[in-house]
Amino acid sequence: MSARRPELSRRGFLTGSLLVAAGSVLTTACSTDPTGGSASGAETTLNVWYHAYGEAGTQQAVLRYATAFTKANPDIAVKVTWVPGDYAGKLNATLLTDAAPDVFEIGDFSEGLARRGQIAALDDVYGSARSDFNKNAVDAVGVDGKLYGVKMIDDVMMLYYRKSVLAKAGIAPPTTFDELVTAAKALTTKKSKGLFVGNDGLGDSATLAVFSNGGDLVTPDGKVAFGSAQALEALTGLKRLRDDKSLLLGFTTDWWDPAAFTQGVVPMQWSGLWAMPAVAAALGDDFGVVPWPAFKAGGAPVVRVGGWTSCVNAKGRNVAAAKRFVQWLWVEQADLQRDFAESYGFHVPPRTSVAATAKKLSDGPAKETVGLAQQHGRHYPGTWDTAVSSAFNAAAAKIAGGEGDPAALLADAVRKAQSEIDKQLGR
Template identity: 30%
Template sequence: MRWIHAAGRGLLVLVVIMAGYVASDARVDEGGGGGRGPLTLATAGDLTGYLGPLLWGWNRTHPGERVTLVELPDSADETHAQMATDLRGGDRGRFDVLNIDVDWTSEFAAAGWIRPLPRDRFPLKSFLPPVVDTATYDGRLYAVPYVTNAGLLLYRKDVLAEEGVRPPRTWAELEHDAKAIAPKHGLAGYAGQFLPYEGLTVNAAEAVYSAGGTILGADGTRVTVDSAAAREGIGFLARGIREGWIPGQALTYKEEESKQAFQDGKLLFLRNWSYVYAVASARGSKVAGKIGAVPLPGPHGPGTSVLGGSNLAVNAHARHPDSAARLIAYLTSAPVQRQVLTRGSLPPVRAALYEDPALVCRFPYLPTLRTAVLTAAPRPKSAHYDQVSLAVQAVVQDALAGRETPAVAVRRLARELAAISDR
């Protein structure tokens, strides 16, 4: 695996991490005995190769509780499918600790696949407040926030500076600049993640939320998507494809494809997660030093991002649940969370890190990201989330491709979601 080659280079750093971890406020049971032993940690593909060295640091100091990292596909949908297949099998399965998308917590908890966790074992008050809610179901903690995220609007600050315009704060400004400015500089206007997969659910939800709408009620069963706001949000994206300021190629984009298009200097604006800022700013990138980031725009001002990220959960049939909880406490401790950001370019859940001057200097988007996270909204909470997301993807893709009008698509989505909720 990629992380093995980085282990030697990270030795000194990881010794410091572990020293900080021992002294940190992450509460773990240091008593002997029950539930201790080796673990497997399952995660979607580690695109930056940071996680292996962190686990190497754990393995070095916990030889009796060694962790084996299992990397599943990069695609969220494929990772979900493999985790669900393993967990449905009962018994112990292959995975002890699971790094799950924040929106799988309710589904996995409702199915009895993951075990509830004691709140007082983890420093939840040190986390950004919205992220803790993503780890709960039916009033109980079923996971621990590990990384968070919120969609940002990345833009070519050199191009906007040359034109003498500020970054767009409304959809009208975004549309105008994508139409009028991008072609002058040989760029496409705007893109998000519009291939039918989880990323399309995120982009669609952000458009609906930004217009003031919702998809499901707070209880996860009441369907609320048939609204003027939903028609406006989906209509905004569909109009962009139809008029060409969102390139047709964007219908094939996931995170990585859209990131690459932006990094290759082909886009003026991109909706994506914060890791793209760090990767596209690295030495050798065609747009290094030319990137800015602002909150997503909405119809009349700042829009609403979907809360992203992942939570760490314990298989209900984990072989060594105490070791699993200890590992989670380690991965969410302050020193390790710092490394999640500095080595993995992933947004930590620890609130204090967003105000650390050294980190803000190195990652200037942190204040913007903090604001976006604190004002973000979760995807619909549902015990049938996988089915909800698939319905959103299929219907919105038809609207974006011009096979249905936004109004027809929204009515169809309401019917399909009602049928899912009635199951």
């Protein structure tokens, strides 16, 4: 359920706003303007936005959580607004208006929201529980020493492989990029391809390539880092997968959905932990997981850690009540955090104590994935917004496709990305 991927299209199946007041749920129209709060006797009505999760039961879950919060805090009613389609676009537009929600979730954290004063610092919300959040979850929401969100779930992305197919071909799960290329080519037949990373043939592979060769995307002080020699070498290497024609392109669903893997269209696919229940239901124990392999000896395996983060509108009328909601749900309620992580696809609770008690993540490939995230997890920097990532991905796609001079393409992307980051940082 990570936002830095085209997953939003898979979730646009529900819409509307629902008001939770005095333990009841009242359906309203699609308007984001709360209605009916006075009927509960509550002094405050919070408008809380979620994107339209595709996992069955998620909407009902957040409504239950809202009801439980109102029962514990009867002076605060909660209206849940379920937003389909282009959630990020709708949110960014609405944040500039009086209809902006009090609490909202975002995918990969954008520090620009904090620097523009649109989201409130939440250090006081964490309190003594701060040390219980994993380092990745805390680092991902930090800006200039303050924390501007509370991670709700960590989404781990890794490489799935079919044990039986690889074993039959005498192929071990890849541990280097050379091995991945060789395996993908060997597993490609007239009827199927060896690897699926995304319908565009790129997906996350460009950023993974950079990380796996010891490179970085942006430094903590806002300097573009993907113009390094390591990055150029790794991005150029992606062309080998294209040249071998071993990549599945243009499938009916994209990499976030495991259908290509579970239907036997490919024996290896990059996807997420959220898909594991569906994979296990289709394949039993005939699958394994590995990180994106190190580009070469001396490089590093990588799994991407994304997820969703709860933020408070700093310009809203109900900041104190909004902070209370975020604190109650995502800091204090371990049982609800565990439910949200385990019951609607698999996700890792950002709190280490909660993750340790998540039974569905305690064995098999799910447990292995949690370990991979702890060992090899990388998240996108807070400056990695749409403009910056688009400049990088456009260059990476051309490099992988053999279009133009790789060094020149990457240098141009660096200039564009640096200009955008400088705007973010007010430089």
